[in-house]
Amino acid sequence: MSASIAINRRSFLAASVAGGTALAFDASLVLAAATADAPAQVLNAFVRINAENTVTIGAKNPEIGQGVKVMLPMLIAEEMDLAWEQVRIEQTDADEKRFGVQTAGGSTATPRNWLPMRQVGAAARQMLIAAAASTWGVAAESLSTARGAVVHKPSGRSATYAALAKAAAALPAPDLASVKLKDEKTFSIVGTSKPGVDVAKIVKGEPLFGIDTRLPGLLHGAIIKCPAHGGTVISFDDSAAKAIAGVAAVVAVNSGFVPEGKNDTIVIVADSWWKASKAREKVSVKWDDSAVSGFSTEGYEAQAAKILAGAPQTSAFTAGDADAAMMKAAKVVSAEYAYPFLAHASLEPQNCTARFEAGKLELWAPSQAPANGRAETARFCGLTPDDLTIHLTRIGGGFGRRLLNDYMVIAGQVAKAVPGKPVKVLFDRTDDLRHDFYRPAGWHKLAAGIGPDGSLLALKNHFATFGSDGKPARAAQMNPAEFPAPVVPNVDLGVSYMATNLATGWLRAPSSNAMAFVFQSFLDEVALAAGLDLPELMRRTLGDAREIPGERAKFHTGRARGVIDAVCATAGWKGRQKGRGFGFYFSHLGYFAEIVDLSQKNGAVTVDKVWVAGDIGAHVINPLNALNQAHGCVIEGLGQAMIGQKMVQDAGAMTAENFGDFPLMRIDAVPRGIAVEFLETPFPPTGLGEPALPPVLPALANALYSLTGKRQRSLPLTLT
């Protein structure tokens, strides 16, 4: 709707949110009419009231399948007292000055926006009430709202929001921090199931995704990158490619991950992507990979073994005296664990469309972190951030891959090379797998001391990971609050770094997706040595219900107990049983306990059922989507453990070519049932994109041990 609306900024309102980040809203923008006879009135940057008394709500965050495009508007609609049928949802552009933080990552959308989005809706409602009060000459306190109308009960008068919108939009916007929010007990939208806003379009194949961007005269770019990560272009010969009719340009650019002034990517631009892709074999490139071609999986493994045989280079966290406690322990258990590099493999390959004209760059970007993309693209294009307009497309899977914006940086530079012409740069599957930002591999040497009461008295871990100059590579750190460190009295988490040429990055439930496997599998071994099962070891270690302050997140032992007890009750856990395994984890502010049931037939192991209990606070905002997210987390976690997922490196380059080498979960490996239970506890609601994933890995590993009697300490597991 309303393709070109002129914005007339009248006032500006800033509100601060938890975390101290300034969140700015344009609070009273008056927009030109959507059509001459159907005026739309805008109360703030997120809310537009339409003539037919529907309300268009801006969804500000990138939609990667997590359901945020419905969830955030639900919060606004709730406080505006709308009927859901009145709500229309529009994806906003990327513009953090207007909309605040617009990142899809870290399961942060709910905790970060729970109050601010409700305040936006409440402010709009308050303005509509004020308009009615002034029109009718009655006190605002005597008015109520329901189904998109203001009602004056004493006189029986009522007016739709549409009728009041013009007067309301002319009022000063209230201070967001002072607006009155609903009593949570009266919620009528939050906590009810709302289907995805784009589903009707998806089932008809309508263009929604970045790859579907269509513009007049669109050109297409296919990429060539140095197989060894970090290799740069010395020279290239594009004469044969340029001789092909329809090839418009061959451009060398910097994807943003090699030093400025160097290039690591060649882009062939043509009038068809198929043509550009085929023309790649006609371009010969001379690469400088001398500094990066020596890295390999084999090399890391040998180096990690040496590192773990020695003392850690540095410490991530200590509490009490782990060495002294170990001496006093009734029993000491030790083991080594490992896990490989993983790719994200979102099904929509990386892409971005860009057009450069008159010094301005316009982008259609499937990015999870468009603000970073804006800054980086501006820098590599020699522009200022304000020169960029960024449209957010629906995204065919994120999983953390699109928190990094190489495709934007590349597309921006290519667009600059063909000014006036829009160009869509698209990776093929091999590019996508071989030039990802990988979940880093890691190696752990663990020891635990068991106290006389069977609780965990001491925990030591030496973590061999990637980094340089004493600092971890991206997403390769040990979080000091990593569970179970906050509840163990004596802890020593040591870290050693080794170099890699690979770009590393965040994969759904970063760090926790690996650490849960390591620590909860190891604790299953500890429990066995203590004569307990893992849920019981957890209970004894958690102790009384209390909140433990933490560097990054508070941890509540009572909430952890709650989900552990719930999943054990629902699944009928009766101590150690053959084919059953348990895992608990706390990540991204969510508490999850899971049980995996396995069976074996003719040697083949099948995952029959997974049980999930989770606590994400007082409200499961959209239960329909919450269940889909939990299912997705569980199946993705199973995929990381049981189908051979690992990225292998040789001579500096990743070897996987396609899904044959890096398998993804398919329907025939999926358990027949995943039972999900949420405990609604009196704490602010938190996110669900990630925390249901980590516990399923150790639950599976522990189930496999109970089934086979053989402990597997390295991912991926072998299911025999």
Place this chain on the structure above:
Amino acid sequence: MSVNLTVNGRKRVVDAEGDKPLLWVLREDLDMPGTKFGCGAGLCGACTVHLDGEAVRSCQTPIADAAGKSVTTIEGVAANDIGRRVAEAWKALDVPQCGYCQAGQIMSATALLRQNPKPTADDIDGWMSGNICRCATYLRIRAAIRTAAGLAPETEVTKPAIVEKSA
């Protein structure tokens, strides 16, 4: 080369290199981006279309092989009764997460129900195992196929258990 084919009931003439995959002809030459590019190797099923009623991977189908044939894509699948029931079930159960693979899933599911109107659970898993859903909406895919076939879903896929609990 010039290729005549029928797409969603409409006669089309395309001028393209004979080895250009049907996928890219649909997306680029016919301006129909509903059919998706996932792997380019016939491994993920995102590009599934019907060629003379059979489910095929359009990334592995040179346009020359589609000459004179009838192609149905996601844009036209609901024109037939089975396709419409499948699409309706997908909506009713809110199957998609990101939604990128779902065109291919719906095309495969429709082809399944055409040749096997009452599939067993194993039939569904066997037939659909060529289609990857990276978000893993598989429980809902199974349930939606059963719903479209008039069978009851085998497990709860829309309502989580929610229990209120004090601290």
